[in-house]
Amino acid sequence: MALSKNPAAWLTVLIALVLVPLVPSSAQATWxxxxxxxxxxxxxxxxxxxxxxxxxxxxxxxxxxxxxxxxxxxxFQSIDGFGASLTDSSASLLYSLSESQRDDVMASLFDRTDGIGMSFLRQPIGSSDFVDGPHYTYNDLPDGETDFDMSRFSIAHDEVRILPLLRQARALNPSLKVMATPWGQPAWMKENNSTIGGRLKDDPDIFAAYALYLLRFVEAYEDAGVPIYALTVQNEPQHGDPDGYPGTDMPVEHQAAIIEKLGPMLDDAGYGHVKILSFDHNWALHPDDPGGNPRYPYDVLKSQAVTWIDGTAYHCYAGSPDAQTALHDSFPDKDIWFTECSGWHGNDDSPAKYFSDTLRWHAQNVTIGTTRNWARAAINWNLALNSQGGPANGGCGNSTTGKCTGVVHIDGTTVTRNAEYYNLGHMTKYVRPGAVRIxxxxxxxxxxxxxxxxxxxxxxxxxxxxxxxxxxxxxxxxxxxxxxxxxxxxxxxxxxx
The missing domain is CATH 2.60.40.1180 (Golgi alpha-mannosidase II)
Incomplete structure (x- = not known):
């Protein structure tokens, strides 16, 4: 019988439709x-x-x-990754191991199945304080000589150990990103004719030569199988008197002038995708930088160079992570990366104490603190050191009060995974590049x-x-x-x- 000709049947159907959702079923009652x-x-x-x-x-x-x-x-922000820095010292220690043991250590660092799957590295451009030998740049010349067109530029030093390890890391984790940072420039570009301390010559031709130096690095690393994701133009630009290692006092005007030349150079050479990050220094002025500019990261983003700047890089050695949010609130269209923090312990600290102390502080401030405050990446300092904080040439290696620590320690054939390894692992094994903070x-x-x-x-x-x-x-x-x-x-x- 057709429902349209049977009002009682229609009423029965309507009652059923109303009551069915009220009748629990196993599917409806179970979350x-x-x-x-x-x-x-x-x-x-x-x-x-x-x-x-x-x-x-x-x-x-x-x-x-x-x-x-x-x-x-x-x-909130998307995530690029977490990791450390493959310094010259780290490469030297890794190459002190047998090939099979080195492969095991590299897998424990970069493979997501057999290790923690690090996804971001910060690569020194030339020498830092952590070198197992003399300091160097990619264009060191005899006194009195110059090379404005970079005809003698060479990354031969890195081809021995650093680049093979970077290629191995990328093979273990194809999503690995590499950013790069210079600690110092060739001495012939500097007022004091030294890679250590002082300033770049206040000369537009020097700024252009230095921008070309950075472009040549990007090109050479690309050719060597290690594409560069991002660049800064100076590590810790307000720390112009480093303790025996490369560094440059780079005021805002110099950094802006260099970036204004570097940005178009990268574009013209087909590397416009390489991000340029400004500042690359602490959350707050360090006691070692009493003459610094507390508004430095703001002032760079207010300069004409802002067109070429993708965001700001921060370090952990003074201040607190909420400085990142303060900057983000002022410049919400510019991203933030956290690019350096070294573990450290006093000379009398036991391994148990500095493991505990580092786990607590780095979890609160580095992996959790920086990402809660808009960081797209969180990067420790040395990937590998020995338990005495070396090898090093200056900086922490000169300290009489304590030692820097690596993500792993390598002493002979003994490899120790430090608190940094596990803190990073809590992120890198589970947070994928491209994740979004919620x-x-x-x-x-x-x-x-x-x-x-x-x-x-x-x-x-x-x-x-x-x-x-x-x-x-x-x-x-x-x-x-x-x-x-x-x-x-x-x-x-x-x-x-």
């Missing part, structure tokens, strides 16, 4: 099961990126715990940052900066879990959105 995977590192080294609990998200109930709310609707709120002593990967996985990295073990709630999409974290520990939690 999708979302299980969390987690990994933990503790300050006592008892757990080192070890698997942790696997709680299941449940519908919200009452909770008296500190709560982190993860909100996918809030989206909303999450610091909850008391549980500092954290959250990301959403391109494939949809959500990653929450948290550290307990308090003095005792704490249990907290993670709230997401109308559901929640509880998690417990020891004092000073770091945890990564992941789940499918």
């Amino acid at each position: 999708p099961r979302t299980t969390v995977s987690s990994w933990i590192t503790t300050p006592d080294r008892a757990r080192l990126l070890d698997p942790g609990p696997s709680p299941v998200f449940r519908r919200h109930g009452s909770s008296n715990q500190t709560t982190i709310t993860v909100d996918e609707r809030q989206r 909303g999450s709120d610091n909850a008391g002593d549980i500092h954290n940052v959250a990301f959403k990967n391109p494939g949809g996985t959500i990653v929450l990295v948290a550290t307990n900066i308090g003095g005792s073990t704490q249990t907290f709630t993670v709230s997401w999409s109308g559901r929640s879990i509880e998690y417990t974290l020891d004092s000073g520990a770091v945890a990564t939690l992941t789940w499918r959105a």
Whole structure:
């Protein structure tokens, strides 16, 4: 019988349509099961990126715990990666190992399956303080000679150990990005005729020659199989009196003038995709830079060079990460990268103490602190050092009060993975390049940052900066879990959105 001719049948159908949603079924009554995977590192080294609990998200109930709310609707910066610097010292130590052991160490650093999968490196352009030998640039000349057209430019020094390792790292992690930074310029460009200290000659021809020097580096590394993702034009430009290693006092006007020449050169040569980052120094003025300009990163972005500047690079040795947010709020269309922080310990510190101290400080300030404050990358300093903080030629190598630490220590054939390795691993193994930081709120002593990967996985990295073990709630999409974290520990939690 047709329904249109049977009002009673129509009424029966309408009642059914109204009541069906009210009748629970197994599909309607059960929320999708979302299980969390987690990994933990503790300050006592008892757990080192070890698997942790696997709680299941449940519908919200009452909770008296500190709560982190993860909100996918809030989206911030995209992520380039996390890593360190393959200095000359690091390359020397890696080449002191047998080929098979070196391959194992490299895999532990760059392979995401067999290691932590580092995804970003900051490469010195020429010498830094961490060299296993004399300082060098790519255009060192006898006194009195110049080479404005870079006819004698050569990266031969890097072809021995550094470039083979960079190519190996890229083979282990094809998504690896490499940025590059100079510590000093060829002596013939400097007022004091030295790579160490002083300023560039205040001469437009010198600025042009130096910009060409940087372009030649980009071209040479590209030809050697290591494309450059980004450049800065001077490491720590307000630290013009380095302790026996290359460095240059570079005022804002000099940096802007160089960038104004470098940008068009890169464009004309087909490298307009290479990002130019300004500043590359601390969150705040360092005590060693009393005559510095506290507004330096702002002033560069106010100069005419801003056309060519993609963003700003920061270091950790003075100030706090919230300086990055202050700059971002003033220049929201310019990105931020965090490009250097070295672990360090006093001469009397035991390995257990400096592991614990570094894990706590770097988790709070470097991996979590910088990314919560808009950093697209977070980079440690040396990839590898020995346990005495060397080899080095100046800087930390001259210190009588303490030593720098690497991501790994290499002493003979003994390789030790330091706190930096595990802090980075909590990011690099789980946060993919191209991930986006999403909303999450610091909850008391549980500092954290959250990301959403391109494939949809959500990653929450948290550290307990308090003095005792704490249990907290993670709230997401109308559901929640509880998690417990020891004092000073770091945890990564992941789940499918």
